Amino acid sequence: MSLDPAAVRRIASLARLRVTDAQVAQIQGELNGILGWIDQLNEVDVTGVEPLTGGALMAMRMREDVVTDGAQAEAVLSNAPDRDGPFYTVPKVVE
Amino acid sequence: MFDFTLSEARDALRARKISARELTAAYNRAIASLNSQINAYITETPELALAQADAADAALAKGEHGPLTGIPLAIKDLFCTKGVRTTAGSKILSPFIPPYESTVTANLLRDGAVFLGKANLDEFAMGSSNMTSAYGAVTNPWTRRGDNRPLVPGGSSGGSAAAVAARMALGATATDTGGSIRQPAAFCGITGIKPTYGRCSRWGVVAFASSLDQAGPIARNVEDCAILLGSMSGFDPKDSTSADMPVPDFASACKRSVKGLRIGVPREYRMEGMAPEVETLWQQGLAWLREQGATIVDVSLPHTKYGLATYYIVAPAEASSNLARYDGVRFGARTEGGHDLTELYENTRADGFGAEVQRRIMIGTYVLSAGYYDAYYLKAQKVRALILRDFTEVFRDVDALVTPATPTAAFGQGEKMDDPVTMYLNDIFTVPVNMAGLPGLALPTGLDASGLPMGLQVIGKPFDEETVFAVSAALERAAGFTTLPTLRAGA
Amino acid sequence: MASYTLEGSTGTWEIVCGLEVHAQVISKSKLFSGASAEYGAEPNSQVSFVDAAFPGMLPVINRECVAQAVRTGLGLGAAINLWSRFDRKNYFYADLPQGYQISQFAHPIVGKGVVEVTLSDGSTKEIGVTRLHLEQDAGKSLHDQDPTKSFIDLNRSGVALMEIVSEPDIRSPEEAGAYLTKLRQILRYLGTCDGNMDEGSMRADVNVSVRKAGEEFRTRCEVKNVNSIRFVMQAVEAEAKRQIEVWESGGEVRQETRLFDPSRMETRSMRSKEDAHDYRYFPDPDLLPLVLEPDWVSRLKASLPELPDAKTTRFVSEYGLSAYDARILVMEQATADFYETVARGRDAKMAANWMMGDFFAALNRTGRSIEDSPVSAANLSGLLDLIADKTINGRIAKEVFEAMVETGEAPAAIVEAKGLRQVTDTGAIDDAVEAVLAANADKVAQYKGGQEKLFGFFVGQVMKAMAGKGNPALVNEALKAKIG
Ligand SMILES: [Mg+2]
Numbered sequence A: 001m002s003l004d005p006a007a008v009r010r011i012a013s014l015a016r017l018r019v020t021d022a023q024v025a026q027i028q029g030e031l032n033g034i035l036g037w038i039d040q041l042n043e044v045d046v047t048g049v050e051p052l053t054g055g056a057l058m059a060m061r062m063r064e065d066v067v068t069d070g071a072q073a074e075a076v077l078s079n080a081p082d083r084d085g086p087f088y089t090v091p092k093v094v095e
Numbered sequence B: 001m002f003d004f005t006l007s008e009a010r011d012a013l014r015a016r017k018i019s020a021r022e023l024t025a026a027y028n029r030a031i032a033s034l035n036s037q038i039n040a041y042i043t044e045t046p047e048l049a050l051a052q053a054d055a056a057d058a059a060l061a062k063g064e065h066g067p068l069t070g071i072p073l074a075i076k077d078l079f080c081t082k083g084v085r086t087t088a089g090s091k092i093l094s095p096f097i098p099p100y101e102s103t104v105t106a107n108l109l110r111d112g113a114v115f116l117g118k119a120n121l122d123e124f125a126m127g128s129s130n131m132t133s134a135y136g137a138v139t140n141p142w143t144r145r146g147d148n149r150p151l152v153p154g155g156s157s158g159g160s161a162a163a164v165a166a167r168m169a170l171g172a173t174a175t176d177t178g179g180s181i182r183q184p185a186a187f188c189g190i191t192g193i194k195p196t197y198g199r200c201s202r203w204g205v206v207a208f209a210s211s212l213d214q215a216g217p218i219a220r221n222v223e224d225c226a227i228l229l230g231s232m233s234g235f236d237p238k239d240s241t242s243a244d245m246p247v248p249d250f251a252s253a254c255k256r257s258v259k260g261l262r263i264g265v266p267r268e269y270r271m272e273g274m275a276p277e278v279e280t281l282w283q284q285g286l287a288w289l290r291e292q293g294a295t296i297v298d299v300s301l302p303h304t305k306y307g308l309a310t311y312y313i314v315a316p317a318e319a320s321s322n323l324a325r326y327d328g329v330r331f332g333a334r335t336e337g338g339h340d341l342t343e344l345y346e347n348t349r350a351d352g353f354g355a356e357v358q359r360r361i362m363i364g365t366y367v368l369s370a371g372y373y374d375a376y377y378l379k380a381q382k383v384r385a386l387i388l389r390d391f392t393e394v395f396r397d398v399d400a401l402v403t404p405a406t407p408t409a410a411f412g413q414g415e416k417m418d419d420p421v422t423m424y425l426n427d428i429f430t431v432p433v434n435m436a437g438l439p440g441l442a443l444p445t446g447l448d449a450s451g452l453p454m455g456l457q458v459i460g461k462p463f464d465e466e467t468v469f470a471v472s473a474a475l476e477r478a479a480g481f482t483t484l485p486t487l488r489a490g491a
Numbered sequence C: 001m002a003s004y005t006l007e008g009s010t011g012t013w014e015i016v017c018g019l020e021v022h023a024q025v026i027s028k029s030k031l032f033s034g035a036s037a038e039y040g041a042e043p044n045s046q047v048s049f050v051d052a053a054f055p056g057m058l059p060v061i062n063r064e065c066v067a068q069a070v071r072t073g074l075g076l077g078a079a080i081n082l083w084s085r086f087d088r089k090n091y092f093y094a095d096l097p098q099g100y101q102i103s104q105f106a107h108p109i110v111g112k113g114v115v116e117v118t119l120s121d122g123s124t125k126e127i128g129v130t131r132l133h134l135e136q137d138a139g140k141s142l143h144d145q146d147p148t149k150s151f152i153d154l155n156r157s158g159v160a161l162m163e164i165v166s167e168p169d170i171r172s173p174e175e176a177g178a179y180l181t182k183l184r185q186i187l188r189y190l191g192t193c194d195g196n197m198d199e200g201s202m203r204a205d206v207n208v209s210v211r212k213a214g215e216e217f218r219t220r221c222e223v224k225n226v227n228s229i230r231f232v233m234q235a236v237e238a239e240a241k242r243q244i245e246v247w248e249s250g251g252e253v254r255q256e257t258r259l260f261d262p263s264r265m266e267t268r269s270m271r272s273k274e275d276a277h278d279y280r281y282f283p284d285p286d287l288l289p290l291v292l293e294p295d296w297v298s299r300l301k302a303s304l305p306e307l308p309d310a311k312t313t314r315f316v317s318e319y320g321l322s323a324y325d326a327r328i329l330v331m332e333q334a335t336a337d338f339y340e341t342v343a344r345g346r347d348a349k350m351a352a353n354w355m356m357g358d359f360f361a362a363l364n365r366t367g368r369s370i371e372d373s374p375v376s377a378a379n380l381s382g383l384l385d386l387i388a389d390k391t392i393n394g395r396i397a398k399e400v401f402e403a404m405v406e407t408g409e410a411p412a413a414i415v416e417a418k419g420l421r422q423v424t425d426t427g428a429i430d431d432a433v434e435a436v437l438a439a440n441a442d443k444v445a446q447y448k449g450g451q452e453k454l455f456g457f458f459v460g461q462v463m464k465a466m467a468g469k470g471n472p473a474l475v476n477e478a479l480k481a482k483i484g
């Protein structure tokens, strides 16, 4: 499977990465190189194989329903590049 | 002072032959004099280190000490450290001061360690050369015989490995997603272990690929790694993938005999075009183990060659999602001037992430996208299952595996940069271990023709780091590797 | 029930509707973090570093939220999946700190179930539930605080939601309303969601398409985040009418996300959701599969409360109520409990009449809920007991009840204080009867002349003379004895 420039732009847009026209061709080449190399997996017969999802082979532990966190608005906001009082801010969103 | 291993420094501190302040001050000086050449540290915290050292001396004076009291360490800048800038090697986190301490570093502080600073790394741990760091390349303290051109320390934990090799720290924390502990340890002539997935908590470690990321130590020798890993590991209820298992005494496992152990040699690791000296090194290692009473067994891991391609689907997929949180809203750098939210995101992320990170985010986004998920991601998960199955079957018959750590010794800065895939091939021997979640240790056992260190890798069963340490210590004793890099403190 | 249709210029149209209900789980802390899930706190004061998606932060699941989802599944008669999994739904939005929502896409915790609704004509209909899954809520964007910026509050970020997806079985606004009402009732009974739509504890995404009789499904649109049952019913109708117009004017309905504007009674396209979504779902590698012990599920099942349908049936058989009355009393758990406290060991029908009559009227008038009713169940029971043991008669009881509403006091105390005890002293009754007959000799003569309906007049006069406190049976008896 090989990517055309439109596909490169679509992926960049999904990933929220600005790409300039000049970058598209280069990225296209690199991604196609990697994807072409990855295509070697087509050789592997995986019929009947259950996918392995995670690194740990256990079932999930559950925690008790207790409030142990929060109540730290300053700490949570202290790294914000732009804030207004107790809020994070972003450019105005129109729904 | 710089000839001390970690365990020797620990004993000297307890015997009050040296003070923690003296030791830390010496390492601070080493960093001050060498970091401009090596660039192993992104952030140095000499004052903080001295304060921690003073606290260590106070504890030692009262006869109270933890396993690491007064031991100066480098912390890979992927571990969040409370109040100390944590960048993950990325511009996008350049202003980030974590208001919390990662579990692993908190464990080390609990045990009395001193933190010298934050070690350089490939951006978001994505790389095998440390060339992708936004804070500049790290220079390997080793050089080729008669050739002063700078070499890479490997990656992504290049700063950690270089710091330990150049004696700018007694040990270091590192992380390994596809070889990021073992490959730089091998390139820098020192020792590093990636424990079993779930052994060290991932809480507070900036995520790259969650199902593969594992923290581990890099240190001067096998026993030092065992001591550090003992402190770093342990069950953490804050990490759902953390294993609720007791932490064995790894250091005492280093003293175990390998007599009677069955050591597997996977034939698929004998790659086409592999340098003959790698083969020689490998055979030498197997001979040493045989001499110490181990049985060497030929085994097969048929899906080995697909490990890397599988990795380059799984890891970017997880990374594309893990790195979505870097959007310039709650922390980190932000590029102002966009007209709307989408432009804020696109500009912030395009400016904040380097080329390799963007490349992997795009690969990951693509392999998860509608219409391609089954062909790429699901397929990779199935191959991953086959890779695990290979190991599981082999481990029915053997106690550990021994392989080369890397296909080559350290290469020059700027080499292998033209084609991403060439760079990715560095991790061919280490990646399958991450795919299967197993423990793997790399240690130096010889030099290549140009005088650069070369390492072997010991792979164990899940949660059987003890056997890995026993086998590694046996190799270490036999190899007697004592060569030191050109650039180092106290030289 | 006669099927609901809409007439267009080209013929008769049928509505096809399915609802995705987001119900906030009742729990103390969030789904994957230890921050409080309580509503209405100061901005960003209930946010953990996990909720704000700080680097290296990891989710750990809350057992109670899982239990609540299982209880709800059991309450909907649905299959509980002992193995389920969390996936990441990836998209960028200002109030989604992680850049993904942890949800259950491929393997939800609850499978198929059913909700039976009763419609206004008394008929019933089954609406299928496709699935129920657990997921995180997003934060909140405030768009009206600043001319150039939107403000972000992450208090809700990470709060546990159950998304309950119905089959496209709904065919009218009334059915949509009845389904939501019933679902809300079941959740409230189970104690798994408070159903408070004003606070956003329950929101519905309304999927609507239209078709002509016998056709396949046509393209549907999703009307997002409708926050009242009435609005859902209105949105179904408005969106169906819009689509009919589009089709009939030769256009084509485009699959899209829309918003309902109740002030204009219309839906409009959502700008921010315009781009085609590619959520790139994949299993969350920070979490492991959710594996439930069958024993644990059995214990949850055994501890479920009696649900509305079962209670309605029991009220009919145990208390002899009509199905209609039983449904009304069962609407809210608190009402049903109140009723049973009053009805048990008493005249159950009389208890029902009191509750649905004077009692509900009083709540309505005072604007109080049953939980803070001025008349407690014990006091209403006491009132019924006073009637039963003839301490007061029915008319006086109404007076006593009004005093109970006003003062909250016990009926016996009111009866004593106001001297409302019923007179059963036959001497006193006889005296009153004689006085009334003496004062109305003309009427007595008419009565005896055959105007028998005057008997009621005499009863009334005697009661009046006794300030309403005469025992009506004894008064009747005494009158009969005197004038036959
Ligand atoms: Mg929806």
Ligand SMILES: [Zn+2]
Binding pocket: C022, C135, C163
């Ligand atoms: Zn949802």
